[in-house]
Amino acid sequence: GAGVSQSPSNKVTEKGKDVELRCDPISGHTALYWYRQSLGQGLEFLIYFQGNSAPDKSGLPSDRFSAERTGGSVSTLTIQRTQQEDSAVYLCASSLDRGSEAFFGQGTRLTVV
């Protein structure tokens, strides 16, 4: 596609439910990043993929968070047993390779009630 696409745009879920967030990177981009941004805050790194592998998972805040990438393309971020503090905008970015210019999607706004 022309840009990074994320779905859904908005997600409201009940506390304790699992959610899946999807990211479609720019075609041909090997590097993919997940970040989250809480209201009025900066961007917090979650995980980095190079191809299908994740050499840097250092930002995942707990074992309730996991991510995978298949076919070197689409990535899903899964949050299990959601908590209210998980409410944030989750942003995905991709780049041709590590160190190249990164482009962000429009984000998924997650609200846990």
Next chain:
Amino acid sequence: GIQVEQSPPDLILQEGANSTLRCNFSDSVNNLQWFHQNPWGQLINLFYIPSGTKQNGRLSATTVATERYSLLYISSSQTTDSGVYFCAVIGLTGGGNKLTFGTGTQLKVEL
């Protein structure tokens, strides 16, 4: 890991004024980007500038990699320039897998 500091944290301008935003980083980098986050939350790419100088319309940026800083210049500011400006880097060593963001400069341009 690499540290990124931005200044000023907040800035209010009258329309038509010029401004300079600064980004300091603590290690050598192989990626430096400036983003504008608009009021709807979208991150817009302004510059990919690990070194050198670039210009795009009313905006220009300079990165002096040897001195570990970058500057973003906004000339003849407009109300649509309002939002948060982020600098982000990928360090060459230690923690070099991710874009590390500064805390941003919140810009408001008033009529």
